[in-house]
Every structure is written in C-alpha cells, then in structure tokens.
Amino acid sequence: MTGKIIGTGSYLPELIWDNHKLTEWLDTSDEWIRERTGIGQRHISKELGACGMALEAAKKAMEDAGKAGFKAEDLGAIFVCSVTPDICVPPIACEIQKELGAVNAFCYDINAACSGFVFAYNMAVSYMESGLIKTALIIGSEQLSRIVDWNDRGSSILFGDGAGAVVVTASEEKGAAVMHSDGASGEALQCTTGGKLSMDGQKVFRFALRRVPEVIEELLDKLKMEKGQVDLFLLHQANMRIIEAVIKRLGLDSNKVPTNIERMGNTSSASLPILIDELNRAGELMPGMKMIMAGFGAGLTWGAGYITI
Ligand code: ACO
16 A cells, blocks of 8 residues: 555745855855755745644645545544644644644654654555555644754755645555664754754765665665656755765666755755645646655654655
C-alpha cells in the first residue's frame, strides 16, 4: 500500500527578504549566497506563527480535495510537523481539526526537523496499512525566522518561513518507506527552547551528500524499482548545491528533480509540501505519477517515501 495525493495547499507570507536585504546587517552578498546555496530570497512571517500558517495551508488543501467531493469529516488523522510551534498545548493539529471541523480525525504534532514531512507521511501510510485510517492531512509549517540567529551569516542566509499541506489517501499500489536517525551527531544542527539555531554547515553538508543518495537507493531497492521508472524525485529544499550533488551522484535527469529553493530558501518540514503544492497548481502532477520524496536534517534524521497521485 502507498499514499495518493488528493489535495494540496500552501501558505507563504507576503513579506519577502531578498539577499540584498540581508546585506543591510550581514557581511555577505547576493553573489555569495546564490553561489553557495542557490537561494535568492525567502518569505518572512511577522504576523502568523506556525499554527496560523498551517491553518491557511490546510484550508487550501481541503478546498482542493473538496473538488473530488472529499470532506473534512472524511479525514482519519491530521499530523502537523514543525520545529517552530507557537503553541505546544494543545497540539497545533488539534487546532487545525477544530477549525476544519474534522471531527473524525485523531491529531498530533511531530518534530523530526527537516525530515518531518517524510516521516509523517510514512507514518500515515503505516496507519493506512494497519487499517486504522484511510486518509490523512499532513502539514509542514515553520516560522524559522523566529529561531534563526540573524547575526550568524553562516546559517541565517538559508532559512525562510511558510507552510504546506497535503491530503493523502490509501492506494493499493505497492509502497515502501525508509527512515533513519543518528542522535549522536545531533550537535551539527541545534536549537534549545527559546534559543537560536546553531549549525555546523560543513558537517550538515557532508551528511546530506552521503545520506540522501543512500536513502533513495535504499527505497528504490525496497520498491524493486529502477530510477528510470520514477517520474519525480522530490528532495527537501535545503541547499541547491546539495540537490545538484545528489542529482550527479545518482545520475538523475535534472528535469525530474524540481526545485523552488531560489524563491523560498529552506523552510524545513514545510519545504516538501510547499513544493508539491506548487507542482500541483502548475498542472505538473499527472494521475499515475510515481514520486520519491527524500527528507534530511537536524537530529540527525533522514528518510524517503514513495507517493503517487
Ligand atoms: N557570506 C559571505 N561569506 C560567508 C558567509 C556568508 N553568508 N558565510 C560564511 N562565509 C565565509 C566564512 O566565514 C568562510 O570565510 P573564511 O574562509 O575567511 O573563514 C568562508 O565563507 C567559507 O565558509 P564555509 O562555512 O566553509 O562555507 P561553505 O561553503 O561551507 O558554505 C553553507 C556555508 C552555505 C552554510 C554550507 O556549509 C551549507 O549549505 N551547508 C549545509 C547546510 C544546510 O543545508 N543546512 C540545512 C540542512 S538541514 C535542514 O534543512 C535544517
């Protein structure tokens, strides 16, 4: 069994900070940031926190799913992934349930950093396989601007705010999941409650270059699929250089690896659902498409999942 997308939505704050804006207080340049990361701008949320952005994205995803007659009461579960929750009790997912009227869903939040969306998706498919649910709303929502140290030029240049949401239903097609964690390397990327994010950029870079190709190969093995049978590889939008290196290492066709990092920066757990929503709204997701998602980030955590439409 695997998951099939039936609705997508996203929310991006109106305020945009391009790289030039950062040069107002940082010793950096548009050229340096573009060359090292591929990022040109990021959205910044001054008004909505993770909960408010998650709700906006969720409403759009439910509206999209509603075109096929899907209703909030049909949701079996709601999962919200965030490393920047603005409320911890009740869980954001329960707030979303209340606002949507998804009375039959069970709801909770998960934090698996930038791997959050892939982990939550794989978990949702496991629940589908166990017969517990048929459909789930999975949301990634991040207000990273709140925890970024804006005086640290080595990390602040990467991150942005936003939310994405995907409604997924059970499909009988064969699926597979891969998830890993390495808590012993957690110091590479950390943030204490109320503190600011600190990162060993080169360590995270090396980790991603090794683990992302590995986890994609591992998933393909489990699926008994060849790379050529996959229509799209959806990678966490962390850094363009990481994405390009993964393409090279796996020998992928870059047309099959869509990106939006130039306009969004790294939105952690929101990056994949925002990308999926963009592709959906651009009419680039066709029925029957086979897609592999890969997430990686703090923890360290990394994983891959198989999804169709
Ligand atoms: N502007 C100008 N110069 C800078 C900047 C900047 N913004 N940042 C660092 N530098 C300087 C450094 O001070 C250093 O100068 P020095 O040689 O005089 O000491 C030089 O540039 C090189 O610094 P490095 O840290 O080696 O730069 P690097 O090429 O590694 O790029 C970067 C830094 C972009 C952070 C890179 O390491 C990276 O992308 N790592 C991966 C990080 C990542 O993707 N994290 C998120 C993934 S997990 C998740 O999504 C939460």
